[in-house]
Amino acid sequence: MNKVIVFCNNRMALPAIQILAQHQILSGIGIPDTNTELEQECRHFFGASNISIQKLEQKTLAEVTLNWLQTTQSHYVLLMTFPWKIPASLLNTLPNKFINFHYGLLPQMRGADPIFESIRRQFNETGITIHIVTSEIDKGPILITQKILLDKHITHGLLCTRMANLAAQMSQQLMHLLNQTNLPDGEVQSEHEAMYYNRANLNDVIINWQTMDSKSIDALIRACNPWNKGAYTSHGNWNFRIIAVTDAGQSDTNSTPGTISRGENNECHVHCKDNRKLNISIIHSEEGFFEGNMLFEFGIKSGNYLN
Template sequence: MGTPEFAVPALKELLKEKLNIIYVYTQPPKKSNRGLKIEKTPVHLEAEKNNLKVHHPISLKNEEEYDFFKKINPDLAIVVAYGQIIPENFLNLSKKGFINIHASLLPYWRGAAPIQRSIMNGDKFTGISIMKIEKGLDSGPVMLSEKIEINNQLNYGLLSNQLSILGSKLIIKAIDLIDKNKAKFLEQDHSKATHAKKITSEDEEINWNNNAIKIVQQINALNPTPGAWFKFKNERIKIWKAEVIDQKGKIGTTLNDNLLIACKDFAIQVLEIQRPGKKIQKVKEFLLGYKIPKASELF
């Protein structure tokens, strides 16, 4: 059960191990951004490529879907960024339960956006947790976990790729332990739980009153989607890459003609940038065709 690109490596590993995949659940096809055609999810496409049966219900919360899943009668259900909460009455329909690949070191960052929130928060490490799905959001006992370092060069896209590959390896290890009845699940310390709420439009707007490192972390967390932006001449201009520079000035203004921007403590040097409807550009190329001169206020 999975939907985005993040879930594809796990499906590939399951296929490589020649496990009997009786059904693949994914989100329904939807219209593309331009609305010209219907697009299937990455997991849907990968499943079809390998001649797997695909089921894409709009919701699981009805009697028809309950009966459908009951008829499938799986030994084990694997969940990776499926995009729907598994109803409680489903949980006993899989003989050995529902096992989830979660992209954080639980109990930290339960919820919809663990990768983005870990970068925004300036965490030094994150990782993958293989957990049993129970009632409650990402609160079930953990079977396996492994951590990786977050450095300043990692954005959401790069870190997501690393974690998806790590998760695909760990789930095979988990299935082997379950198959041999050697799986051990440890309860989470719920007192240490943090919540990774879904990214909203408020998270996207850059607040120059924040420290420079915080703004760089925001930019990294929202790359490649949806992007962090500031306003200039009533346009939302997105910054895709930046670095901290040890300079100070009036907050929210440019300190030179090359998009060095003052923040609360230091400044950030913009490296990659994009105007609405235009391509992403290196800052030097961007400024050849669009001037943001020294002392411009970016509000």
């Protein structure tokens, strides 16, 4: 049975790693040296086994990986949430030995955080693509794809959990391929369908009340929950983040987008450009986490604007 080493940087990889360990094909776990929390968690779960856990440094990745594969007699390296590009020297020395779990559909969702983008852009589906690693990021031949339907209430955190569980299922499918004499060539990606999304920057997580409709605002907020503690907005010089909203129905006025009004149950409503209102359910500020109507306690009044 072919052995594998897993490189990871997020606990989202743990369910799949546990499956590999249960089937006794996991020989090692590699974690960037800056992620001490994940290292401790892996040592807690796997420290009593014969699975080696290695801190990785980017500058010595090639040398350490080659030595580690030899000492553990491993055949493949699986990348799950791993942030670094694999050096060309390694890919040339060990062709078709590095396999990536991409937490989005390829080639339509290339990039650093397809989970964020799939929610923000209100896609109907996403999924996981397992592909062979090549020198070009997210462009290698596809081995396995499975899809997840996205509902209108999904958050970044909920989707990460679903992805983690799906990756565990797909790791069992992958094991059958890894135990073949030769790894399948995989399906070449269509460049005609390809899209690449950069990692979200500050401007990507700020609500623009003037240009975004209520559905786009809700989607952005869910895409930022919980990793960014919500999407940014402001009142005057005070910045805070909205973590959750609910639809509050049709706006009964032609209010300027971003206008605050008080609902019947002391709810804090904000008017949107599509003449709908959103009820602000939860916010986060330097002072802490609060229900949305606490905005009135912070001095915001009906008729005020969010920037």
